[in-house]
Every structure is written in structure tokens, then in C-alpha cells.
Amino acid sequence: MSDTFFGGIEGGASVSTVVITNGNGDILAEIKGDGTNPWILGIKPCLSRVNDLIKEALSKADLNNNIKLNGLGLSLSGCEDAVFCKTIETQLKELYPELTNDVTIVSDTLAPIALACESGGAVIISGTGSNSLLMNPDSSIKRCGGYGHLLGDEGSAYWIAHKSIKICLDHIEDFNYAPNGYSIDKVWKAIKEHLKIETVLDLLGEFYGEKMEKSRIASLCKTLADLANTGDKLSQWLFGEAGKELAKLVQSLYPSAHKLLLKENGGLHVVCVGSVWKSWSLLKEGFISQLEYNKSNRLIVQEFTLVVLDKTVALGGVYLIAKKLNYNFPFDYEHNYKKLFHYVHSH
Template sequence: MDVFVGIDGGGTKTRAMAVTKDGRLLVDLTAEGSNVNRYGWEPTQRSLSDLFGKIRAVLKEDEAVVSVYLGLAGIDREQERQRMNEWVRSQWPDAHVRVGHDALPALVAASGESKGIVLIAGTGSIAFGVNEAGETCRVGGWGYLIGDEGSGYDIGKRALIAIMRSYDGRGPSTLLTKKILTRYGLQDVPDLIPLVYSECYSRERMAELARVVMDAALEGDLVSSLLLADATVHLCELVEVLLRRLKFESRQIPLVVTGGLFHPGSMLTERIRARLEPEVRVVTSKHPPVVGALLLAQQQSGKIAAEEFQQLIRTLEQ
């Protein structure tokens, strides 16, 4: 029985699935992130090797992995992709193997198409596009120090800056002060300093404040509304650059929005839709990106029929 492996590796976590040709889910695993720029090559490869071992452990004698697709964050340059491709092929010498950008599985999972744009906004932010000719381009995703505008981290940082400005009398009062102090169990604004500058205060914790900003905006906080307006401009700018560079032949191409900022009911989704449609068709996915990685694995193998993949999708939805 042929087995397909799809892996979605981001900066925070990696998810791997293995399914049989008839759509039977063998394993669904989660591990730490697999961005080589963040974790380094050896730790990333150790983590992936551990996932591969767990997948092999569930295979029966009559089951064999025939295709593996990995969508990995941090693999943007051809040299990096080639290096990772060669290593993964050494782990799966008898399978079709491909390593690509982690945005492509998200696009395929949401739209069922391999052309369009995917906008990822979580802790970081990046946009990736593929046009009808197969040409690709990415914009953003340069990390929290020199990029990631409009991301959860960026919004969270700006929220804390707004609180400090308000405390100093350099900026307007904001509901964010009370909400964020309450969130952290603090009494006064200066108490934020030892927390924010401590080693345990991660980028992910900073990014979580974006949800607080959205809540405050819904309650009418002007500062929060302005922060989200700025984030919308930055995120839409990523997409607009891709539209110019890739010169899509058709209108209403799918724009898949994914990541923590685009949770159900997110006001950012509606703001982006209002700004960019009808140039694009904003799509949210009910399938995680790892499903797109599975679809890409089956496509590159040429060994599974469309109806069999639909059975796979139905299995994963259960």
C-alpha cells in the first residue's frame, strides 16, 4: 500500500501527517518548529529525523512511503532548498521528495489550486505567490528585527509602545493599559519593564497581545483601531507588491489568509477583504496547511486518483 507524507514546518511548530492511498490516516504528529534560520540546521534535521522515525514506526510490512512533501519556513534561497532536499532524499531514498516554501501548502489546502497568493500573519508576516506560468515570488518575512510589519509581534510591540507613551503623557489614553496590565496581573505600567525585558518573554507572548488589541478595538478604543488600520496597510502592501510583480492573467485570484491573526471572526480578514477585493478573492481555509502538503505529495507522485484524495479529505475532517 502506497503511503504519502506531508509536512508543514513553521517557526513555532511542525506538523506531519502520513496517509495511505485509500485515504486512511496513519499518523498525525506535532513537533517543535523547523525554521533553520531560527533553530539551525542540525537541530532542525534532528527534529525532522525524529518525525521520520515515528512515521516509519507505524508502517506495516505491506506499506511503503512513495512520496514526501515538506513545506518549510526559512527555506527561501535555492541553495538552502537544495541542501534540505538532498538531506531529506537521503532519509527517504525510495520516495519522491520535494522541499518547498511553507506558504505553498497553505495555498493549496485552502483553495485547491497551486496558483494564487497566500498571506501569512501570525507571530511574523509574509506573502507568497505563484502565477499561471508557475513563477513564484515572496515579499516580507524578514523577521522581527528588520521586518514582519503587520504581524502579531508587530501589533503587540506597538501596543506596548502606545501604553508607555500614554503613561508618559506623550500619547492618548487607551484601554490597552488596563487590559494588558490585567492580563499579566500587574499593578502599574512600569511593572511591564522587567516582564518584557526578561529572558522568558518570547516573541510568541508579544504576538499574543494582538488579540487584546482586537478586543479593545471592538470596544471602541481609538488607539487599538489605529494600530489595526496600520497593520492592514502593511499586510495589504505585501499582496499588492505580488500582484504587480507576478502579473496574474486572471482577476479574482485566490488570496488565502492564514495564521494566528486570521482566526474566525478576525476583523483583519474583513478589512483586507474590503481593501483588496475584487482584485483578489479572499479565502480562509478549513484545512490546515499540512493537508496542502499531503495534496502536493500525491500530485508529485502521480499515484493517487482525485476521488481517493477526496476520501482522504473526508477522513481528515472527521
């Protein structure tokens, strides 16, 4: 099995992670590169980047970069539609026939579940953008979100950053004032320094001009987290609101969960993926308040456990392609994650 090689890619809007493993499950190389969302790049440029990333990873693994992989699993943001995924798979085989013997392409929501949950579970992604999905043991799926910054991305880094900018803009122009009388001074200063602007009019170029870059705006979230951790009330409020949005995703998915998933130790397992979850201490209060506030029967969530991965999501791509090929891969679910938070509804 040492001469068997698999590749896996976690492709976000901003960053991609690539792993190469052998048939024994050993990770031979792990690298990071630019985003691989086919909606943002276009299919052919996206696949060109995929090819380049695999070649780079093979070289890092001290393998001949002309080796043909036994299988490649791509978990890409934007790949929600099965027909769209098949189109990309076909084009990959046509454009790069020597890259891999077989390929599977799925949404970036599926690989985290594959890595942490043997029988199914849920995932909530909150990075540059946001998305969520529930996979049941019978392969039935419930989705919520994943529609990009114009139609969704609630609770994401972009959403938090955009909300901070909008609050400051409205406050400065006396249109709406910051919540609870909070000062905007530190947040507005951080926005200006991050975007390298001086006035509110300079925001036009950031959002409507050629400079508009979703990931650049989203990266403001890290500075806002730092402000929140040092006591800035407006920044803390922003993360509390983001926590509420992420809890709504749990409320959306939970009623569709199979009873076998609900009976697992700790209830439904929800895999948390993305940089925003690193600020769980800032999200937690708003997250819990959303779950406790809405008491309608449809939205009552009885029990679940948030888990975070100890292994790269790209390894989930390897799990997916190995399963597709019925390969005897050493799947090791319980060592791939750790618990973040356990919730039980207070009656």
C-alpha cells in the same frame, strides 16, 4: 494504494502540524507539535524534530513508526531560498535515510497555494509572523515579506502586539500619545498581565534578555482581539492598522499576477493562513480603506477573493510531494477552502 504513505508538515515559528495520508488521500493521522523553522532552531535540531514528529504521527495512525514513507513534503517558515532548501533536503536524507523515499522542502507560502489553487494563486500568512507570495501558472514567483520581526512581519500577531506595547510605552513617557486620544488603560493592563511585568523597565528583559520569545509576545494578540471585540478603541485601531498592512501585501503581489489568474471566477484567489485572519471582522475596515485610498495605477487592485482553508496546510505538503513524484493522488481543490471576502475595485 493502501500500502502507500505520504507525510506532510506545515512548520511555523511556533507550531507545526503533521499529517499522514495513504495513497487514496485519506488522512490517517494529524498532530501538532513545536515549531520547525530551521533559522530559529538550526538545521540539525529542526530535522531531529521533523523525524520525531513523523514517528509520533505514524504511531497515532496505528502504523509501525519504522515504516518508510513514499514521500514527505515539508512546508517550513524560513525556507525561502531554493539552495537552502536543497541543503536541508540533503541533510535529511543523510541523517534519516529510513524516514522517506523522497522529500521536497519549500517555503510555508507554497503549500497553501498547492492545496487551494490548481493553476496558481497567492497566499498571505499572518500568524506569529507574516509573509506573502504569488505563484503564476508558469511557475514564476513574486514574493513580499517574510523577513522576520526585525525586518518585517507587518500585520502579524507579533507586529500587533509589539505596536501595542510601543504605543503604551511612548504614551506613558510622554514621547508620543496614543492615536485619536484613545485610552491605553485596558491595553497596558493586558500587556502587564500577559507578560507578568509591573513597569516599563520590565519590558527590557522581555525584548533583550534570555526570556525574549517571539511567540510569547505574539500571543498577546489574542487578548487584544478580545478587547477589540468588547469595544476597546485602541485595540480596534491596532487591528485596523494591521488590516492596512495586509492589504499592502495584496497590492504588492497583484501587478505580477498572470492574466489567467485574474480572469478566474472571483478574480485572483488569495489564500489566508494564520491565526490573525480569525479576526477578519476587526481587520476588514482598515484592509478595504488601504485598497481604496491609494489610487495610483500601479496599486489599483481590480478584483480578488480571500479564501480560508478547510483542510490543514500540512496536506499541501502531501500535494507537493505527490506532484513531484507524478503520483495519481486524488487532488480535491474546491473542497479544501471556503470564501472569506470578495473585493471589486470601486471606479
